[in-house]
Amino acid sequence: MNLKHIEAFRAVMLAGSMTAAAKELFTSQPNISRLITQLERETGLLLFQRSGVRLIPTSEGNAFFREVERAYVGLQGLSNAAAQIKNLGSGRLRIAAMPSAGLTLVPHVIKRFQALRPEVTVSLHVNTSGTINHWTSSQFCDLGVAVYRSEASTCEVEMLSEVAAVCVMPAGHRLAKKRVLKAEDFQGEPFISLCHGDGTRAQMDEAFDRVGVERVLAIEAQYSAICCEMVRCGMGVTLAHPIVARDFAGPEVEIRPFKPSVMFPTYLLFPPHQPRDRLTLEFVDLLRQEHNELLENLEKPRRASRR
DNA sequence: GATGTCGAAAGCAAGCAGTC
């Protein structure tokens, strides 16, 4: 039994004769006759009573027709689903982001995206860059935002940006007297560091080791935002992504540039061997716009303070 | 990738049965 058998049966039931059904389906009457015979043979049902030139549906035929109509509602649903997929892909967008992006940048992008595409469901998953590499490689998510790309990752990668880390310290801290901080200034300073294994941790350590500076590494945290929160509590100083640091700037926290530059790269990760759908590309466009605007806003106060 | 073979699907034509 295939779709043609069902189509022929349904057409005969609706049109009232094989001849009319054949016209409906743009085929020949003998073809319809054979399809109905095959359907009866395969189902073991007598679908029509041949009474002279008239075809009269049997009770079995009527019962089968009700099931066929129910199945057609499902087929119509498939048709609608196909149209939606054509327009919107799966109709769902799964984003995975590292905390520095997932807690600040991405929510703003989702807000803009929802204004354009209210019919699309967006899910945001925040985790470490390593996990984001894994999620994107395995196609669990449509887009990943991470600070580094894993060696083992098969993702397609594009760089979003690379910005210099800034120093975050409690208000009134002795280092806040300087306009720009150097690695040497951190000698003996309680430092809240990212955990080993984080993409930028090694860079930070190298910047201090190069000039022989020993910090007091008493506290480690997995995410920059947590480091900044601990700074606000007066537990030490840290280096952080400027977009993350911006959210903590205020009466309790001060931010200064740091030299030599420790760069925070941000990568966009795409699932491998998979064409990028329209929704993902639209989201990436908005992500780039929002990111550029955030960076421009970060620059403005610095320019103003130089005047 | 090109070619040959096989089987399923579909059309044409003829025949059969019922109705008017």
Added chain:
DNA sequence: GACTGCTTGCTTTCGACATC
């Protein structure tokens, strides 16, 4: 007997599959 509708046999077309 003419018309209508269904069934059946024959033929053609097309796609799947195997082989080279």
